Amino acid sequence: MEEKQLTEQESLRLITDMINKARSSFHESGASAILWGSVVAIAGLTDFAQRFWNFRVGFDIWLVVLAAFIPQIIISIRESRRRKVVALEENAVDAIWMVYGISIFMLTFYLNVVPGVSERMLSDQGQELMVKNLSTGEVMHQPSFVISGYSLLLLLYAMPTLATGIARKFRPMLVAGILCYIYFLISCFTTTVYDLLLNGLAGITCWLIPGLILRNRYLKAKSV
Amino acid sequence: MFKELDPILHSQLRLAVMSLLISVKEAEFTFIREQTNATAGNLSVQVQKLKDAGYIDVAKQFKDNYPQTTCKITPKGIEAFEAYVKALQQYLQVGKG
Secondary structure, X not given: OOOOOOOHHHHHHHHHHHHHHHHOOOOOOOHHXXXXXXXXXXXXXXXXXXXXXXXXXXXXXXXXXXXXXXXXXXXXXXXXXXXXXXEOOHHHHHHHHHHHHHHHHHHHHHHHHHHHHHHHHHHHOOOOOEEEOOOOOOEEEOOOOOOOHHXXXXXXXXXXXXXXXXXXXXHHHHHHHHHHHHHHHHHOOOOHHHHHHHHHHHHHHHHHHHHHHHHHHHHHHHHO | OOOOOOOOOOOHHHHHHHHHHHOXXXXXXXXXXXXXXXXXXHHHHHHHHXXXXXXXXXXXXXXXXXXXXXXXXXXXXXXHHHHHHHHHHHHHHHHHO
C-alpha cells in the first residue's frame, strides 16, 4: 500500500475493506473447546455407563476434568504467543469463562461438602434421614445428598456457553447454550443416571461440536 | 458548511491502519503489515505520525526474546475516526444530490 491522497469513495471503500479484513482475521483454534468438550463428555458418559450397566472403571472418572487443567495451561500459553490481534470482546469473554471456572469449582465444593455437613448437623440434633420402602415396609438409613446435583452443573454449563455465543455471534455456541438449558429442564424430571447422560451430551453439544467447527475454520484460514 | 477532512486520516495507509485498529482491541505491527501489504519502513513512518497525533498508542516489548510492537487506538483516535467518517458521509451525500 502506498501513500496517496484518496477520493471520498475510495476512503469509504478502504475503511469497509479493512474492517472486514480485521473481522475475518479472528480464528479461534478451538483447542480449548475441544479439550473441555471431550473431557466432560468422557466423564459424563462413562459415569452414566457405569451406573446403567453396573460396572466400575476403578477410579473417579470426574478426575479427568481436573487433569485437563494441565493441557489447558499449555494451550493458553501457546495461543497467547501466537496471537497477533486481540478482538474487542476478548476481555469480556475471558471474564465470563474465569467466573465460570470459579463457579464450577465452588459448585463442586458445594456438591461434595453439603451432604456430609447436613448429616453432621442432623446427627448433632440426634436425627438422621430415613427412607421407607412402601412395599416391604422396611425403614433404612439414607445418607444425605444434594437432590439433582448434576442438574446444577448443566445450568452452569449453559451460562458461559450462551453468553459466548451471543458475544461472538457464534451460532453453534448460541444454539448449544439454549440446548443446555433444555437439558437442565429435562434433568429436573430424570434420575441421576440420566442426568449424567445429559452431562455427557452437554459436553458434546456445548464445547466439542463448536470446538470442532472452530478448528475446521481455523485450519481453513491457516491454509489460505 | 463542510467539515474539512482530517489530513492525518485522509491518506491511504494511515486510514487503513486506523480502520483495522477501530475493529480490534489491539494488534501487532506484523498483523497490520500483513493486512495492509505495506513495507515495514513506510508503515513505521505512518504509525509514528498517528502516534504523534495521539490517535494510537504504540507499546514495544519483548516476546520470546523477539521485539514486539503492539498498536491500539486511543479515545482521541476513535473520536477523530468517527468525525472523519461523518465528514465523508456529508461529502458523499452532496455528491449524490
